[in-house]
Amino acid sequence: MFEVDERAIRAAVDVLECSGLVAMPTETVYGLAANAEDEKAVKKIFEAKNRPTTHPLIVHITGEEALDHWAKNIPQNAYVLARRFWPGPLTIILKKADHVGDWLTGNQDSVGLRCPSHPWARALIKAFAGKHHRGLAAPSANTFGRISPTCAQHVMDDLGQKPKGKVDLILDGGECDVGVESTIVNLSGEKPEILRHGAITRSMLEDALGCAVPDGGQDSPRVSGSLKSHYAPSTKVVLVDNVPEALATYGDKKLAVMADSTTIEATPANVLKWFDTPNSPQQYMHCLYARLHELDKAGAELIIVEMPQQGDAWEAVRDRLTRAAA
Numbered sequence: 001m002f003e004v005d006e007r008a009i010r011a012a013v014d015v016l017e018c019s020g021l022v023a024m025p026t027e028t029v030y031g032l033a034a035n036a037e038d039e040k041a042v043k044k045i046f047e048a049k050n051r052p053t054t055h056p057l058i059v060h061i062t063g064e065e066a067l068d069h070w071a072k073n074i075p076q077n078a079y080v081l082a083r084r085f086w087p088g089p090l091t092i093i094l095k096k097a098d099h100v101g102d103w104l105t106g107n108q109d110s111v112g113l114r115c116p117s118h119p120w121a122r123a124l125i126k127a128f129a130g131k132h133h134r135g136l137a138a139p140s141a142n143t144f145g146r147i148s149p150t151c152a153q154h155v156m157d158d159l160g161q162k163p164k165g166k167v168d169l170i171l172d173g174g175e176c177d178v179g180v181e182s183t184i185v186n187l188s189g190e191k192p193e194i195l196r197h198g199a200i201t202r203s204m205l206e207d208a209l210g211c212a213v214p215d216g217g218q219d220s221p222r223v224s225g226s227l228k229s230h231y232a233p234s235t236k237v238v239l240v241d242n243v244p245e246a247l248a249t250y251g252d253k254k255l256a257v258m259a260d261s262t263t264i265e266a267t268p269a270n271v272l273k274w275f276d277t278p279n280s281p282q283q284y285m286h287c288l289y290a291r292l293h294e295l296d297k298a299g300a301e302l303i304i305v306e307m308p309q310q311g312d313a314w315e316a317v318r319d320r321l322t323r324a325a326a
């Protein structure tokens with residue numbers, strides 16, 4: 001991670017004040033940020049990403065003190081979670097305050113709020129927020145349906161910087177620590193539910209709230225990350241349980257692989273690239289997207305990934321892999 005460059009932060013605030021777009025490093029993935037109360041600026045986000053306008057954006061705020069500017073009928077649970085996990089990789093869905101634009105929330109009556117912990121994101125949001133708790137709308141800084149960016153170069157390669165690219169300013173704050181998008185918990189309904197898995201696990205939420213936090217059902221608010229084919233590389237991904245067997249099955253194809261290499265004696269000649277399975281869920285999340293980018297670039301016909309084990313801590317990794325393979 002690079003030290004915060006205060007001059008770059010000031011330049012970014014100027015861009016935001018003029019309805020421009022800034023790529024902002026966060027601890028999860030890079031976000032494509034605009035003033036969340038500026039309809040013209042928010043429309044540019046949807047255009048740059050090629051994202052349907054019915055998919056709501058989340059708003060990045062300085063912390064708990066900004067909650068009641070953005071939301072109403074806030075349940076006690078929101079404060080419990082904000083105090084425990086903010087700043088950090090958790091997005092909370094609440095009933096939106098009346099002034100929050102339908103053009104931001106995809107016409108839903110709720111809004112997603114998140115306070116990121118990355119020092120660059122914190123510096124930018126703080127410098128921009130001012131007295132009125134302004135916030136930054138920011139989806140992941142990738143073209144709709146592509147893998148999320150975990151370093152500035154990913155954003156450069158995909159959306160690009162003006163005049164040739166689409167983003168007014170790309171801030172380079174180094175590699176993202178967490179590596180997958182924030183956990184999303186819905187508190188706008190009767191009971192808390194998880195809409196997207198991330199580094200804050202179900203057991204951490206249940207421990208904080210003292211109740212069960214199941215996955216959201218069919219009638220939960222829409223989450224674009226819940227589309228089956230989200231986060232997909234352009235090369236086809238196949239998830240496997242048995243690596244030697246898969247290598248035999250696809251022996252006639254050029255392969256890129258992420259799996260435990262101790263399961264085989266030697267790497268077959270048709271394997272162009274091999275990454276070993278990271279040991280912990282945190283390490284796996286951290287490098288998952290960067291590796292999918294690399295595997296995608298290897299020139300293979302298929303990407304073979306060994307499915308990691310089950311269990312609470314692995315949910316986010318399994319979820320993103322399943323979507324990458326859909």
Ligand code: TXA
Nearest residue numbers: 028031056110111112139140181182221222223224225
């Ligand atoms: O870690 C993250 O959350 C990153 C960084 C940049 O903060 N942002 C991110 O944004 O992943 P995005 O737009 O790619 O994903 C946010 C998800 C979307 O799937 C969206 O549908 C959902 O949050 N979302 C936003 N507002 C919502 C709402 N009111 N109700 C339900 N889902 C909502």
Ligand code: MG
Nearest residue numbers: 139140148225
């Ligand atoms: Mg996204």
